Amino acid sequence: MKIRKLLIALIVYSFSILYISGCSKKSESLYFVLVPKSISNPYWFQAEDGMKAAGKKLGVKVELNGPIQAADVTAQVNIMESLIAMHVSGIAISPNDPDGVTDVIDRAIKEGIPVLTFDSDAPKSKRISYIGTDNYQAGREAGKQMIKFLGKKGEYAIMTGGLGALNLNERIRGFRDELKDAKVRVKEVNILACNDDPDKALLEIEDMTRSMPTLDAWFVTGCWATVSPQGAFLNALNHRRDMVVISFDTVKEELLLVKAGLVQALIGQRPYDMGKKCVETLYDIVVNNKKPEKEIIDTGVDIITKENVDQFLAKQ
Numbered sequence: 096m097k098i099r100k101l102l103i104a105l106i107v108y109s110f111s112i113l114y115i116s117g118c119s120k121k122s123e124s125l126y127f128v129l130v131p132k133s134i135s136n137p138y139w140f141q142a143e144d145g146m147k148a149a150g151k152k153l154g155v156k157v158e159l160n161g162p163i164q165a166a167d168v169t170a171q172v173n174i175m176e177s178l179i180a181m182h183v184s185g186i187a188i189s190p191n192d193p194d195g196v197t198d199v200i201d202r203a204i205k206e207g208i209p210v211l212t213f214d215s216d217a218p219k220s221k222r223i224s225y226i227g228t229d230n231y232q233a234g235r236e237a238g239k240q241m242i243k244f245l246g247k248k249g250e251y252a253i254m255t256g257g258l259g260a261l262n263l264n265e266r267i268r269g270f271r272d273e274l275k276d277a278k279v280r281v282k283e284v285n286i287l288a289c290n291d292d293p294d295k296a297l298l299e300i301e302d303m304t305r306s307m308p309t310l311d312a313w314f315v316t317g318c319w320a321t322v323s324p325q326g327a328f329l330n331a332l333n334h335r336r337d338m339v340v341i342s343f344d345t346v347k348e349e350l351l352l353v354k355a356g357l358v359q360a361l362i363g364q365r366p367y368d369m370g371k372k373c374v375e376t377l378y379d380i381v382v383n384n385k386k387p388e389k390e391i392i393d394t395g396v397d398i399i400t401k402e403n404v405d406q407f408l409a410k411q
Contacts, residue, residue, distance in 0.1 A: 126181075127377045129370060130174055130188040131161040132215070132260070133291055137346050138318050138366060142214070145370030153378050155184075166257035166290040168195035175199040178208075185209045185377035187226070192259035193217035209380045213369045215262035223380065224387040226372050226394065228364045230262045233396050234269025237314060237341050240360035240398065241274065241281070245339045248280035249311035252303055256291040256317050263316045266343070270314055284310065289319050296320035301331040304338070311339060318344035325355050332357070345399060347411045353404045363397035363407070 129146050131139040143159045150157035160178075162170035168191040178186055179202060186203060190196045190212060200220040203210045209223055216225040241251065253270075255263050267286070274281050285303065289296035296319035304310055315321055320331065321342040332338045336356065342349060345363040352358040372392065379385040399407055 125155040142366040142370035145367035149374035187373035189214035230265035231269040234266035238273025251312035253286040315342035361399040
């Protein structure tokens, strides 16, 4: 009887070892790729950190592979096509232009490669889920901060990235709706696009600020201009320390601008969480055959002002 029990125990143990070994080999062969809008923006480094942390924990290969030039939808399509040809295990993409990448996303899905969107969505595509900020609500939060610091009247301009980027356009829509619903006398005088180029963003802010002495504020829908050193940003504002600036993201340079009083508020996204969640979700789909319970996974936002900026600087 004891021998029989011992044999059964040995068999169960052997199968357990084989199962664990099989899962380990399967995990090691997995290859997940995140395709950001570009790799020239430090915002994406935070998403890469989250991606790597999840990859290490799960024992899978991960990579960030995006266009070198900002807002380049053609480059994103080319990268996606190469990943489909390699038949990678899963892809998460932040579309520069949702319509421009819809076909290639659908092609990947047809080839059996799970695709998520993160940071920016392509809702008309067959992507499995979107992981990131509720950009419309984040835009409304930016509008609240503008009213808080500017008051109920004044003139502002918008600096955005690519005009076709859905996430940025949703932020602008939410921002405008918040000002409209608040019934303030705050007037929008212009909207400029830098195509996600930090240098171009600074130059355009500088040109407009100098040419419009009546301008009171800037709404920056991403971190391009506000990742600048303090001296460069102050110069772009024509040395106007009274200018109200509301921007997005929490790159260290931006936090330092808040601490210096040159940016009044940041709408902080959570790119680290996005990168981490993308890898975890793709792993669940491929290994556990488990799709996300929600089509939209909101990673939330943080509001950073001079009062709490030190907390965020301490995390850098």
